[in-house]
Every structure is written in C-alpha cells, then in structure tokens.
Amino acid sequence: MEGGLVASMFVIFTGGAVLATLALFARQALPVAYIALGLVAGPWGLAWVDDPALIGRIADIGILFLLFLLGLDMQPQDLLHLLGKATAVTLGSSLAFLGLGAGAALAFGLAAGEAAVVGAAFMFSSTIIGLKLMPTTTLHHRHTGELVIAVLLLQDLLAIAVLILLEGLGGGAAVLLRIGLGLPALAAAAFAMQRWVLLPLLRRFDTIQEYVFLLAIGWCLGGAELAALLGLSHEIGAFIAGVALASSPIALFIAERLKPLRDFFLVLFFFSLGAGYDLGLLPRALPLGLALALLAVAAKPLVFALLLRRIGEPRGRSREVGIRLGQMSEFALLISVAAAGGGALAPLSASALQLATLLSLVLSSYVIVLRYPSPIAVDDRLRRD
Template sequence: MDMDSGSLVFSFFLIFTGAAVVSTLILYTRQPLIVGYIVLGAILGPYGMEMVSDTKLLNDISHAGIIFLLFLLGLDMQPAHLIHMLRKTAIVGVMSSLVFASVGYICALTFGFSQLESLIIGATMTFSSTIIGIKLLPTTVLHHKHTGELLISLLLLQDLLAILLLLLLQNGNNISEGYSTLLMPLGILPLLVIGSFLSVKFIILPLMARFDRYHEYLFLLTIGWCLGMAELAQAIGLSAEIGAFIAGISMATSPISQYIAINLKPLRDFFLILFFFSTGASFDLSLLDDVFMPMLALSAICLLLKPPVFRYFLRKVSEKRSTGWEVGARLGQNSEFSILIASVASSHAIIDSIASHTIQATAILTLLISSYIVVFTYESPIAISDKLRRD
C-alpha cells in the first residue's frame, strides 16, 4: 500500500500496532526495542511484505525524530559540566576513536571498498549507541556515580564527533568545488551558537516566565524554537541536526530545561519509532549476501575490540580495571548515529548502497549482541537476573 494521503493513517496503524506486538516479544527476550522496530520495518517494507511500499514520506517524517533526539541530547548537557567531564575523557575518547577508525578502515579496504567508503566505514566504527548506553544504564545506581559519568561523557564526546561528521557529509558534494564552501558554514557556526544563547536569554526565557501558567504554550514555544533553529542551520549551509543540538544546549542552563525534556520525550519516541522503522524498511534484503561477510568482520571487530581498548586507555588515566571493562562492554556496539551517517552519505552519493547497507547491518547486529552481553553481565533495568536488575 502506497504512502499517499489516503494510506497515511493505515500505515501508522500498521507501524504502531505492529511495533506494540513486536515490542512485547522483544521485551520478553530482553532485546533493545530499536531492533524490533528495524525488524518490523524490514517485514512490512518494500523489500518484505510490501504493506508500506513508499517510504519517502515516512523518511521525511521520521527525520524529525533525529532532530528531537539531538535537541534533547543538547538539553541534557550543562555546558560547564560538559566541559569538565570532556576534559577527563577527551584523551580516552580521541585515542580509542583513532584505534577503531583505523581498524575499521583497514577491514573495509580488505573487502574491496574504495578509499572514501573505507574512511566513512572506519569513522562509523568509532561511535557507540547513546540510546542503548543510556537505556541499559540503571539511573538510580550508576547515573550519578563515577562509572555512569565516564560512560555518559564518552558518549557525549562521540556524539559531538558524529555531529561534526554529519556536518562534513552534508557539505560533501561541495568539497570538489573548493574548501571555502565547506569552511563557510563552519565559520558561521560560532555566530549561530552565540545568537542562540542570546535569543534564549533575552527572548525565549522571558516569554516562558511571562506565560508559564500555560503549559501548552511552553510546549509550542519549545518545539518552535527547536525546529526554527534546525531550519535556520540548514538554510545557512549547516544541517538541521546541528541546529537542533545548538537549540537544546542553549536552553540547558535554564531552570525549565528538565521540565521541557520530560514533556518532549514521548514526542521524540514517536518520531524515533518511525525513524528506525524506515531504517528497516529501507534495508534491501537482496543485498544481504553482498554485505554478509564484511558485516560479520566489522561486527566481530566492534564487539571484541572495544572493551579491551576502552579498558586499556581508561587504565592509562588511572581508572580501575573493572571500571574499564564495564564501560567498554556497555560501549561495545555500533551506533544509531552510524545508521544515520550511512543514510546521509548514501543520499549524497558519497558511498554506494553496498557500503551503506554494510554500515547499517553492522550497527543492527552489534546492537543486538551487545545488549545480550550487558543484560547478562552487568546491572541494568531489564537484566534477567534479579541480582543484576536495577532501575
């Protein structure tokens, strides 16, 4: 059934009712819900049962999920605390990223990918899943403890690197025309950040204080601010994701930031379900034979290499061996950002469909296996053992 105006409601029915059924099965087997959404997309999408055959509109709608994800990520970042934590983990984050990127690059070259495709595949190997990392982190036990702070600061550093890579890919087609077209948006970026903070201080927060009794107004103003900054960033040559992230972090110091974050999470989750469904629906199952071996190799590298590498570098900055292993295990997967980067790079014709599907398949497989490792080994909200189950 096509995604025209007449079928949009029916398509939503298929997606969300199907997601409810699949999520029930996923939770019984202690899997991350993300995997369920992706599998559902593959089943119902154009390469499966063809019940949702035109995913263009769905992709456009689901893009809002990533915008809200980055807005809320920025909203949770206190700038001062972010700078303090990043100083502690910067060496670990940068050095580990260089190791993962180098090994991923060499592996991709071995399987015959081009230099540029290998560079991008290698880059995606540096990222771990923010959603999985946070979802499997028991907030009452670890979030305010040292292990939780290390984990979150490393994820934030990776997210910043991912956002930078997305910025480069958004302008990838301009590189051949000269670096000035790429450097211009980067030059505008500091002005956008300063303007964002000033707008929040002198316009957004005074309006919120004046009309704080009207909760729906706060909701609308927040969404307008987020999407407005996303559109502004895109208009000046950056990306909508960058604009949303800046919009969030500029509001992070406001006393109302946590109220906004709590109220926007259901909206974010709604769009993220659509994003991961469209990821599965866009996965061409006929290419599975072509990507199977590189996917296995990259997944093995990710799962086997990340824990000891993180342990090694954390030991170098005087962290305990057990802390290093746990942080490494919790970060021992690929990221939803890798899926997004693959999609953006493919849409800009920077990489071909084989490379894009290799990145996506690696992310899906490592998300699945890594969640098993964490659930069976460390404390988490969905641990099978009562001894390890912590909320």
C-alpha cells in the same frame, strides 16, 4: 496519501506492540523489535509499508528531541569541561576505528577507495543506542551520560565533515572552517536568545503548560534549523538549544513533557532502519557485514575503555562507556548512501556497510540491556529512567 500514512502508522505501532511483547518475553531490547518489524513489513519484506523514506524523514525528528532532552540535563560549564577531556578520546578512537574498518574491508577484497569510505563510516558510534539506553535522570549515572554525549557530539562534527566531503560540497579546509565558525556562532545565538527572549517569556507564562510545551518544541526545532543555516547538522542545533535552556528553573518540567513525543518518533526511527534495507543483496553482503559488526562490538569497547583510563576515568566507568559506544552509527547509513550515490561505493559494498550497522545496533543493544541500567531493561534491578 492520507489513508496510506494512517495504514503505515497502524502497521508500525500495532506490529511494534506485538513484537515488543515478544521481545520482552525473550529478554531482548525493544529497538531490536522495531528494526525487525521494519525488515518484515518494509518494501523488501511483505511491503505493508511501501514508503520507508517518508517514515524515515518523520523519524529523524525523534533524534532531535533526544539530543534536545540530553542538552536540557547538562550545565554548560560541565559540558565545556567534558568536551576538553573527550577530544583526545574521540580523536584517538576515530583514528583507531578508521584503520580497523579500512583494514577489514581490504581483507575482504574491497578497493582502497571503498575501504577508506568503510573505515570512515566505522569511526562513529550510535547516538540513538548510546543515548536512548542511558538513564538520564539518575544522578549516579550522570557523569557516564555526560561522557557519552561529549564523545558523540564530537563524532557528530567529524561525521558532518565526512558527509560534506563525500557529497563534494567543499574541501577539508572549507569543512573545518565552516565548523569552526558555525559552532561558536550557533552557541552565541542560542544563549543570547535564551537570556533575552526565552527566560522572560517562561517567567511570565510558566503556569500555562500548553504554552511551555509549544515554546519548547519551537525552540528545539528552531535551534536545529539555525544550525542547518550555519552549515552544521540539525542534531547539533537541537543539542545546543537544550544546553542553552538547561539553566531554566523549569528545564526538568520541559524534559518530562517531551519524553512521550521523543519516544513516538524513535519508534519510527528504528522501524525505518529495518525498512530501508534491501534484502535481495543480503547473501553476498553478509560476510563483510557480519565481520564489521562483530569487529565493532568486540573492538570498540576495548579501545574506548583504554583511552578513557588514560585520561583518568575509573575502570568500571571506562568499561561501561566503551560498551555503550560499542556499535556503528546511523551516520554509517548516511555515509553509505552518499558514497554510493557519488560512485565511491559499489551497491554491494554499500549494502554490506548498512548490514554491519544494523547488526551492530542489534548486538550492542542486547549487550547493554542485559548488563547495564537502561530505561527498557527487562530486569527490574536494571530498569532506570
């Protein structure tokens, strides 16, 4: 097992370095290279890495660190203000995307139940693409980033409800009650711990960098676990843990120290996306998958831009936020697995939904990197971090 894991890491990071080099020369986004490597080296390709599930579980930690770092960059009062503005945008866009996704599935001959699942999966945008390609430390883009994270956080809550419903863990009222009670309890616990435990410890030992690094990781993962105990997602817990610590005078130092760790796990995450796809179903899944991917990249930016304009955001910012959210989400992959396991989706339909997600991630990454500032832009004028 140990040798297999070391060999898998060698394939992922050495192969990733090679494909990333080619991607930069071809002016492509680096996540595209990692997904392509997963397709080639995963169990459905050359099978150099035969346990993508293990890699995927490890890679999920990268999402937690990503949201934790975004939380560190946001003041709680600003977040509450933005969530109020983003609620109308999130609910309105979710209804529109539910109808678009379900309509496309019906047009390709899926049954009504399967079309509803596809529409539900179509509602959400990618946390990884939306935030990984966002310059978080540039003041000029800070409000744009806050809008993106506010929409994604609310989508996260909706996605949890969808997953719980699909897995048969409770009805709609129970889901809403769990979220309504769990989220305030999580926020209260996080801010109480921050005030009475974390800040006193940081004030006393802030000169010991190793301790600060360890405490930050423990706090991030602790918030994630507490959220899970309250019936919420690990991602929400990590984000709220970051927001609670944002007022600390060394929040920026913590963010800088954790970025390399975040990037390590995100390489694994993108690889696991490609490695988990069954290439044997590709020919039959391609028509619906391609149609959904193109619909996401074309329609989602327009819908988001229109809704953001209606709440008073400038035209340029509305367009940028729409494009940054113009793809399907990692949650669509989770929904496809849960629905297929429960019999709500046929294997071919689940494969088409997964293909649509991967294609939309690739297409959206390409558009964002070419048009807007990002940490991995190939144009020096657009490279920000």
